Amino acid sequence: MQQIINFLIKNKNGLLYVFLLTIALGLTVQSNSYHQSKYFNSTNWFAGNIYQTSSNITTYFSLEQENKTLLDENKRLRHQLFNQALEFIDSIPLDTTLSYNLITANVVKNSYSLSKNYITINAGQKQGLEQDMGVMTANGIIGIIERTSPKFSIIQSILNTKSTINAKLKNSNYFGSLVWDTKDFNTVQLTDIPRMVEIKEGDTVVTGAMSSIFPENIPIGTITDYSLNTSENSYNINISLFQDMANVKNVYIIKNENLTELNELEKGIE
Amino acid sequence: MNSKTIVHIIRFFFLVLAQVLVFNNLNFLGFINPMIYILYFYWYPVKENRAILLLASFILGLTIDLFSDTMAIHTVSCLTIAYMRSGIMRFCFGVNYDFQNFKLASTTTLQQITFLALLILFHHFIFFFLEIFSFSNLLLILKKVLIVGAASLVLSLLIRSLFSIQKK
Numbered sequence: 001m002q003q004i005i006n007f008l009i010k011n012k013n014g015l016l017y018v019f020l021l022t023i024a025l026g027l028t029v030q031s032n033s034y035h036q037s038k039y040f041n042s043t044n045w046f047a048g049n050i051y052q053t054s055s056n057i058t059t060y061f062s063l064e065q066e067n068k069t070l071l072d073e074n075k076r077l078r079h080q081l082f083n084q085a086l087e088f089i090d091s092i093p094l095d096t097t098l099s100y101n102l103i104t105a106n107v108v109k110n111s112y113s114l115s116k117n118y119i120t121i122n123a124g125q126k127q128g129l130e131q132d133m134g135v136m137t138a139n140g141i142i143g144i145i146e147r148t149s150p151k152f153s154i155i156q157s158i159l160n161t162k163s164t165i166n167a168k169l170k171n172s173n174y175f176g177s178l179v180w181d182t183k184d185f186n187t188v189q190l191t192d193i194p195r196m197v198e199i200k201e202g203d204t205v206v207t208g209a210m211s212s213i214f215p216e217n218i219p220i221g222t223i224t225d226y227s228l229n230t231s232e233n234s235y236n237i238n239i240s241l242f243q244d245m246a247n248v249k250n251v252y253i254i255k256n257e258n259l260t261e262l263n264e265l266e267k268g269i270e
Numbered sequence: 271m272n273s274k275t276i277v278h279i280i281r282f283f284f285l286v287l288a289q290v291l292v293f294n295n296l297n298f299l300g301f302i303n304p305m306i307y308i309l310y311f312y313w314y315p316v317k318e319n320r321a322i323l324l325l326a327s328f329i330l331g332l333t334i335d336l337f338s339d340t341m342a343i344h345t346v347s348c349l350t351i352a353y354m355r356s357g358i359m360r361f362c363f364g365v366n367y368d369f370q371n372f373k374l375a376s377t378t379t380l381q382q383i384t385f386l387a388l389l390i391l392f393h394h395f396i397f398f399f400l401e402i403f404s405f406s407n408l409l410l411i412l413k414k415v416l417i418v419g420a421a422s423l424v425l426s427l428l429i430r431s432l433f434s435i436q437k438k
Contacts, residue, residue: 013320017353020328024349027342028400047337054291111294111338113301115402118339154339182402182410185300246297 048152051108052122059106059249066249073138100215101255103127108152112159112185112245119155121251124148134214134254139243141165141207141218142251153253159185159245167220168208172197175208178220178239185245187224190237197235199226205239212262214254274315282330285310290337293425301414304422306429307334308393311351312386316359316372327352340401347396351389358388386430387423394419 008015059066105123123129125148133145135155143155143163156163159180167190168175176192190205203223207214221239229236256262285307293304310330314323331345338344351358360367362385363377374382394415402411 013324013353016321016324017349020324020349021346024328024331024342024345028346044336050287050291051337109337113297113303114338114340116340120339246300 044149045151048108048120048122048149051120052152055106055108055122062247062249065247069138070250099256099258101257103129103253103255105153105251105253107248107251110157110246110248112157115161115182117157117159118146119143119157119248121153121155121253122151123253124151124153126150128255129153129253130255132213133256135251136214136218136254137243137248137251140220140241141214142243142245142248144213145253155251157245158188158241165214166208166210167205169193169197169199170204170206170217175210176234176237178205186241188221188239188241190223190239191229191234193235193237195228195233195235199223199235199237201225205237212256212259215256278314278326281310281313282326286330286333286337289334294338298421302418302421304418304425305390305393305397306422306426308351308386308389308422309426309429311348311355311389312426312430314355316367316374317370320356323352323355324349343397343400346400347393350396351393354392355389358385358392362388383423383427386426390419390422390426391415394422 103123105121105127107119108122109120111117111119119135119142121135129145129148131145131148134141135143135145141158143157143160144165145153146156147154158165158178159182161180161182163178163180165178166175167178174193174197176190178188178190180188193199201223205220205223207216207218207220209216219242221241224238224240226235226237228234289305289307293306296303307330311323311327314326327348328345331348332342334340334344334348335342356367362381363372366372366377395411398411398414398418402414
């Protein structure tokens with residue numbers, strides 16, 4: 001007994017190190033295998049509010065550019081509205097029939113230099129946000145909500161090795177999954193496009209219809225170059241994003257109103 | 271609560287805020303975010319209880335992780351360099367380290383820079399290894415360790431000279 005106690009006293013620093021290291025590694029492995037741990041991220045009250053304060057100050061410096069982006073978006077939407085083919089409307093659709101709803105939020109923290117990047121926004125459960133909602137900007141998609149707190153949410157950016165999003169080629173409708181190889185923060189990769197599909201540089205890539213998170217046909221980016229993968233049966237395509245991931249300020253969260261119904265239906269099949 | 275403890279706590283908050291609000295957003299050339307909070311281990315008193323240093327490093331790493339959404343990899347790297355600190359010091363300062371009245375200010379600048387560089391090197395290696403976590407990307411890990419490490423060293427040295435205690 002005496003020897004055990006002596007041993008413990010002699011090695012107390014080493015044991016403390018091993019103990020703390022186990023906790024830290026445990027947290028890392030746990031969030032690697034499943035979604036981020038519940039409290040241990042920047043959506044918590046403490047980190048969220050500090051980021052909010054810092055973002056309140058820094059947003060003033062980019063107001064001019066944000067105005068320009070909004071004007072561009074408004075111009076595009078008005079253009080669509082005025083050039084819409086006039087048609088006879090026999091009934092006015094009610095809001096309850098909408099299948100997608102939009103919620104707006106501001107980015108308070110953005111990272112793009114790591115291999116698993118997350119974005120924190122200042123809207124949370126109080127605004128009706130939930131896990132697995134899609135997030136986009138005026139230019140294109142940026143990620144999926146991974147964790148919410150009452151006032152903040154954390155988005156798994158498309159610049160995250162864990163992220164896979166269904167995407168398709170706009171002109172041929174072939175779909176694949178969108179992943180990131182961590183090399184360049186404005187380039188993502190589209191994989192699983194079969195070899196027989198004809199691809200041209202400059203083609204547009206949009207979100208596919210296979211996911212219940214994003215509506216179909218939201219722009220993502222254009223093809224910059226492509227090559228066959230090692231087994232030579234599908235393409236690896238590099239896509240240059242429409243949205244500059246280093247400069248994300250205002251975002252829209254897409255809420256699929258039919259999601260619960262869809263999930264129940266799918267559950268019934270399994 | 272003596273004045274030294276308060277200095278430690280203020281330094282802790284200063285380094286955390288500087289790291290998460292300024293240096294995590296630098297993104298120089300797209301991926302260089304220097305980690306200057308390693309200075310905490312450089313400035314920490316030489317002859318202090320090691321258990322407290324380990325606990326402090328755990329909290330420091332955890333706070334940085336909390337802000338940067340990096341799971342707990344800052345914590346792991348912080349803990350490890352806190353544990354290795356006395357070994358690195360003995361390597362850098364030789365037998366002087368074992369003297370009772372040994373002070374960091376009494377060593378040469380070259381020794382101090384070596385000490386800081388070794389802390390940064392070990393920290394960054396563990397950090398990027400866990401962050402990328404694949405042997406196939408070993409070259410990418412080494413590239414990041416060297417480039418980001420160099421940036422961290424330069425900025426840490428600048429901050430060190432900014433807040434240096436007067437010599438002599």
